[in-house]
Amino acid sequence: MPRVTHDDAPPLADLMPWSVAPPRLGRAWPAAPDPASLKARWEALLKAAGGDREALFEPSRSRTAHTAVGQLPGSAAGTERLIRATGPCPEPVRVLAAPFDEQWLIPDHRLIDAARPELWRVADPRQIFVVESPQAPHLLATSLLPTLRAGRVRPLYRRPGAREPNLAPGLLDHLGHSRDPLDFLAWTLATVRADLTVPLTRDLGTWSRGVELGHRVLRLLRRDGERPKLPGGRRPYVRAPLPALPLTVRYDRDEEALHLDEGRVSPVPPQAWDFEAGGVRVLEQWFTARTAPGVPGTLSAVRPRTWPQPWTSELLELITVLTLLADVRSRQEELKVTDTVTAADLRAAGVLPVPPPTRRPASVLTAGEEGPEGQLALL
DSSP, X not given: OOXXXXXXXXXXXXXXXXXXXXXXXXXXXXXXXXXXXXXXHHHHHHHSOHHHHHHXXXXXXXXXXXXXXXXXXXXXXXXXXXXXOOSOOXXXXXXXXXXXXXXXXXXXXXXXXXXXXXHHXXXXXXXXXXXXXXXXXXXXXXXXXXOSSOSOEEESEEETTTEEESSOTTHHHHHOSOOOHHHHHHHHHHHOOTTSBOOEESOHHHHHHHHHHHHHHHHHHHOOSSOOOOOTTTOOEEEEOOOSSOOOEEEETTTTEEEETTEEEEOOOHHHHTOEETTEEHHHHHHHHHHSOOOTXXXXXXXXXXXXXXXXXXXXXXXXXXXXXXXHHHHHHHOBOOSEEOHHHHHHTTOOSOOGGGGSOOOOOSSOOBOGGGOBOOO
């Protein structure tokens, strides 16, 4: 993390005031690393009737197969009670299910204990969700809806179409460096500290270096532009074919190789294998999410019988992303923030405290949202 010479850096909670608790699925089976499994699980659920369907659903205090609930914003899922639902599976959507792990989710409000509709209302291709974490990395940024169990979620924009930045009013004008919210987010990703405070600077040169580093981090975290690449000779390849469904993963530091049973991927730099999020190795967690068997007799046990080809491409890209992020981390640690703007400075300028409405969601309703049993939802 960058070095600072003071302890009055403003909290991220004041700089990006609107936040939402992370979604809570309540059951694992509506999410999976591949969309085909989700459609098969839905079909298995609808083939069951009465008590069998209720048991497969895995009811909780918040959701049962009899719960009446409206549509998620932007979803075409039905709103009849799940116990008598028919029809095809709602088309799965891509989500960030764990740090650096993009998976799929059935976007059906009936399946999710706490979906946080206010997040779905502002989700679009230009939105960026910032996710807090108590352990390094302390901030993640994603263009996908985040469903990982972590800290608060802070959208960069309060409205669709990249309108109304979720920033303290007057903050960018006071800093005077850039009016682009993306630049401020980049600076934040480059400089945020473990206590989720963000050191700010008046120095344009320091700001520019931090923003440049942050944009590199942002591109790697979002992964929605050109696929990241390592220089020739460092790019990971499949050197020995992967088995039909590998069950174990291990790393050989001498060979810089990742072994999936008898399959082998190399080169895999040590910094990619050692990269941790939330205190666990990212590559191990990613592999386990795709190979751990579900409990027999549950919908989570419906999984691919062979390793899907897209997973291999995703694995190679993940190795690349982690390697590049490790390189950027070392440069972040060298960034020294000087000529600082403190929280006291922002209070004196009237930027802080923020007006209470900025901590609440904007009134967003661009299309009708169907309520339970086909009724019109009134917001």
